Amino acid sequence: xxxxxxxxxxxxxxxxxxxxxxxxxxxxxxxxxxxxxxxxxxxxxxxxxxxxxxxxxxxxxxxxxxxxxxxxxxxxxxxxxxxxxxxxxxxxxxxxxxxxxxxxxxxxxxxxxxxxxxxxxxxxxxxxxxxxxxxxxxx
Numbered sequence: 001x002x003x004x005x006x007x008x009x010x011x012x013x014x015x016x017x018x019x020x021x022x023x024x025x026x027x028x029x030x031x032x033x034x035x036x037x038x039x040x041x042x043x044x045x046x047x048x049x050x051x052x053x054x055x056x057x058x059x060x061x062x063x064x065x066x067x068x069x070x071x072x073x074x075x076x077x078x079x080x081x082x083x084x085x086x087x088x089x090x091x092x093x094x095x096x097x098x099x100x101x102x103x104x105x106x107x108x109x110x111x112x113x114x115x116x117x118x119x120x121x122x123x124x125x126x127x128x129x130x131x132x133x134x135x136x137x138x139x
Contacts (some may be wrong), residue, residue: 001119004134010053027051031077038078048078048118048138052107059092059101071101074110080118082139105135113137 007027031049038044056072063073071090076082088104096102112123112130117138125129 011068013064013067030035035077044079048076048114049079050110050114051075051077056101058093058099060099070096070098071103074105074107076137079136082137086135086137106133108111109133109135110137 009023009024010020012023031051034049035044038047040087052074054070055073058069060066083130090102090104092101094102108127108130112127113119114137115121115123116134117136
């Protein structure tokens with residue numbers, strides 16, 4: 001019931017502005033094509049895509065672009081994904097002691113929410129010791 005696909009190249013520093021834009025365009029085009037294929041096959045209600053990055057970016061650029069940071073991206077794509085930004089925006093004026101964005105949503109909370117709301121699996125069976133915090137992610 002779960003498939004994983006990985007893509008690389010996001011660890012950009014030199015020419016980051018151009019390279020990152022190209023990578024995000026490729027991601028966007030790929031997600032659009034996949035969703036269109038699901039729609040054409042009548043499978044769109046059964047599939048949700050989770051896109052996430054294993055590292056965030058620092059909000060302030062250095063001489064090679066932006067370096068690795070704490071706050072990262074996670075988004076859900078699909079007909080049943082609830083739209084909008086569903087986490088607290090940490091802001092750029094209050095960073096953590098290492099000058100990173102403050103992490104406002106623990107990623108396991110998102111996993112637990114998807115497991116229960118989309119897959120119908122009790123999250124504790126998969127994520128040991130998971131608290132009861134959930135985000136309404138599925139429409």
